[in-house]
Amino acid sequence: MSQDAYLRIEGLTKAYGATTAVQDVNIEVSRGEMIVLLGPSGCGKTTTLRLVAGFVEATRGRILVEGEDYAALPPYRREMGMVFQSYALFPHLTVAQNITFGLRMRKLPKAEIARRLDEVLEMVKLTPMADRYPRQLSGGQQQRVALSRALAIRPKVLLLDEPLSNLDANLRQSVAREIRQLQKAAGLTALMVTHDQDEAMTMADRLVLMSEGKVQQIGSQEELYEQPLNPFVARFIGHSNLVAGELVDADTFRLPGGAVLKLAGRYTQRGPHTLALRPERVRLHGPADDAPPRATVQVEDATYVGGHVDYLLGFAGGGSLALHEPTGASGSARRATGETVTITWDGLSERLFGSDDAAVAAQAA
Amino acid sequence: MAKGSGSAAIQANGAQLSARLIVGALMVVAIALMTVPLLMTAYMSVFADGVVTFPPSGYTLSWYGKLAEFPKFGQALGTSLKVAAAATLLSLLIGVPASIALVRLSFPGRGLLNVLLLSPLTVPGVVIGLGLYVLLVEVEIRSELPLTGSDGVLILAHLLITTPWVVRLCVANLIQLDRSIEEAAANLGAPPGRVLWSVTLPMMRQGIVAAALFAFIVSFENIEMTLFLISPGTITFPISVLQYLEYRFDPLVASVVVVQTAVIALLLLAIDRYVKLSKVV
Ligand SMILES: Nc1ncnc2c1ncn2[C@@H]1O[C@H](COP(=O)(O)OP(=O)(O)OP(=O)(O)O)[C@@H](O)[C@H]1O
Ligand SMILES: [Mg+2]
Numbered sequence: 001m002s003q004d005a006y007l008r009i010e011g012l013t014k015a016y017g018a019t020t021a022v023q024d025v026n027i028e029v030s031r032g033e034m035i036v037l038l039g040p041s042g043c044g045k046t047t048t049l050r051l052v053a054g055f056v057e058a059t060r061g062r063i064l065v066e067g068e069d070y071a072a073l074p075p076y077r078r079e080m081g082m083v084f085q086s087y088a089l090f091p092h093l094t095v096a097q098n099i100t101f102g103l104r105m106r107k108l109p110k111a112e113i114a115r116r117l118d119e120v121l122e123m124v125k126l127t128p129m130a131d132r133y134p135r136q137l138s139g140g141q142q143q144r145v146a147l148s149r150a151l152a153i154r155p156k157v158l159l160l161d162e163p164l165s166n167l168d169a170n171l172r173q174s175v176a177r178e179i180r181q182l183q184k185a186a187g188l189t190a191l192m193v194t195h196d197q198d199e200a201m202t203m204a205d206r207l208v209l210m211s212e213g214k215v216q217q218i219g220s221q222e223e224l225y226e227q228p229l230n231p232f233v234a235r236f237i238g239h240s241n242l243v244a245g246e247l248v249d250a251d252t253f254r255l256p257g258g259a260v261l262k263l264a265g266r267y268t269q270r271g272p273h274t275l276a277l278r279p280e281r282v283r284l285h286g287p288a289d290d291a292p293p294r295a296t297v298q299v300e301d302a303t304y305v306g307g308h309v310d311y312l313l314g315f316a317g318g319g320s321l322a323l324h325e326p327t328g329a330s331g332s333a334r335r336a337t338g339e340t341v342t343i344t345w346d347g348l349s350e351r352l353f354g355s356d357d358a359a360v361a362a363q364a365a
Numbered sequence: 366m367a368k369g370s371g372s373a374a375i376q377a378n379g380a381q382l383s384a385r386l387i388v389g390a391l392m393v394v395a396i397a398l399m400t401v402p403l404l405m406t407a408y409m410s411v412f413a414d415g416v417v418t419f420p421p422s423g424y425t426l427s428w429y430g431k432l433a434e435f436p437k438f439g440q441a442l443g444t445s446l447k448v449a450a451a452a453t454l455l456s457l458l459i460g461v462p463a464s465i466a467l468v469r470l471s472f473p474g475r476g477l478l479n480v481l482l483l484s485p486l487t488v489p490g491v492v493i494g495l496g497l498y499v500l501l502v503e504v505e506i507r508s509e510l511p512l513t514g515s516d517g518v519l520i521l522a523h524l525l526i527t528t529p530w531v532v533r534l535c536v537a538n539l540i541q542l543d544r545s546i547e548e549a550a551a552n553l554g555a556p557p558g559r560v561l562w563s564v565t566l567p568m569m570r571q572g573i574v575a576a577a578l579f580a581f582i583v584s585f586e587n588i589e590m591t592l593f594l595i596s597p598g599t600i601t602f603p604i605s606v607l608q609y610l611e612y613r614f615d616p617l618v619a620s621v622v623v624v625q626t627a628v629i630a631l632l633l634l635a636i637d638r639y640v641k642l643s644k645v646v
Contacts, residue, residue, distance in 0.1 A: 055548050075551040088549040092567045101563075102553030153553060
């Protein structure tokens, strides 16, 4: 992998005065791969993309495409096709002129320009709109023009900055699928930015989760979901419950308020820890005495949302936990507020993080 | 809906109605203030009497036939049009690139340039005119060149008042243009000069047209500054009107003003066909 990386981002750093927008980012992208940069607002996703496109100059670090260092190349010589969040269509040019802009800059022969124009118009089903101006198009159509304008130049890397954020919810899924299909069909290497987790999950080959300018974890959907490297990843991907407490012995996790979670004794490292539990991996029982891991909690709130019931559970002495119980199958009735219940979970679905935020290794069962 | 909220809605409607009435009344007053002087002038221009008196003894259109008899009518109008056109063109050549530099580039002295380009707007025309006059006389004495009263000097002086308008309107226009459109052009392979020519300038069209219009009108109607810089042989149109009024007040001057207003109105209408002025001003 590291040998044949098509696009390599090495130690990329961008500082704006005192704020570091992007800090020591390392990403390797294979040819034809779709990488999605994900993270909360302001974490440096757009800045990373703009560094790759060449619109901003890196404070430190390198960007290499097929081994060639791009630092000295101005944006107009990088051959990266960018789809902007605002689409950034040329308002004074027609759809056809927008799409052929890059081809005309490359001084391609007229016949070739016409051929490629027809090809991409066909691909995004905009042939009847060729002579319209951007303002005469719907949001979804403008988005497709922006995409085909970037595709027409056959870019080395396709860059997408929140390409779906200006579309309404109904359109988002179908456009996401469309972009993904086009990218796969053309075998394009792509870097996409989004803050929407579902969008990232459906479109990515691999995900890069960022926070405060730093990469938190790079990996497949499964890796980020099942093996989060730190509490931030656990919470951001799938909204894990993060319960702070102390591992006082192998199977006792004590919360500051005094409540105790019985664990299965898989950890040796003692001290203050954070336990991450996925709401959909925790099961709800009556006040029974199940095998650990388990804990006793009180129902604070129960909301029926169709596929499952959303529970908010409180520990004695403070601290709370969200739990999703599937409806229907077990026929379990909704618990009343105030009821005391036992929760259990599979020890393999819990993650324990140390005070340094690193995952605490569990002993094999 | 509860009863309380119903009556509140009626009250809100009432408040809205009276607000609308006030706005409507203010608009009528504003429109009257703007049009009454113009209508009065147009009215006077058809009085039959040689001296404006109320009520007129009769009405005639003959003053419009005598426009050519207005002293220096042709020369003054010609000078004004020539100076305004030249000042407009030159201030566009200076102001458009300057505003692009101000908005899109960052360089040392940017703030200073901004202040320098806009400051003439804050100085009364009389002050600029007097200052220029004193300067010109000094230069003339030393260089023995006939500067005062030349069209060239007048054009350069008008640049001082037209360029700030061009910069102001173009900057306002540029600031609201989406920067990423220019980035998209670069991303698609356009070098900086090409981005400027193929994307930035076409997108600025409305701002440039508005700027040209303002520059032209500001130059054409300027009196305060121009007063110091003309020679008896070449005067501008507004000054010819002023000079005429010093000695006489007859319907001829009214008809001259009506013609001038009509010319400018036609110009605005013509431009409005290409650029919706309501969008840029
Ligand atoms: N030109 C700039 N000057 C100063 N600070 C900047 C600049 N551009 C970005 N930043 C800062 O860098 C940080 C990262 O910004 P960036 O736009 O990359 O975030 P993002 O992850 O794209 O967020 P969002 O999801 O809101 O778009 C922010 O704190 C932002 O304020
Ligand atoms: Mg962003």
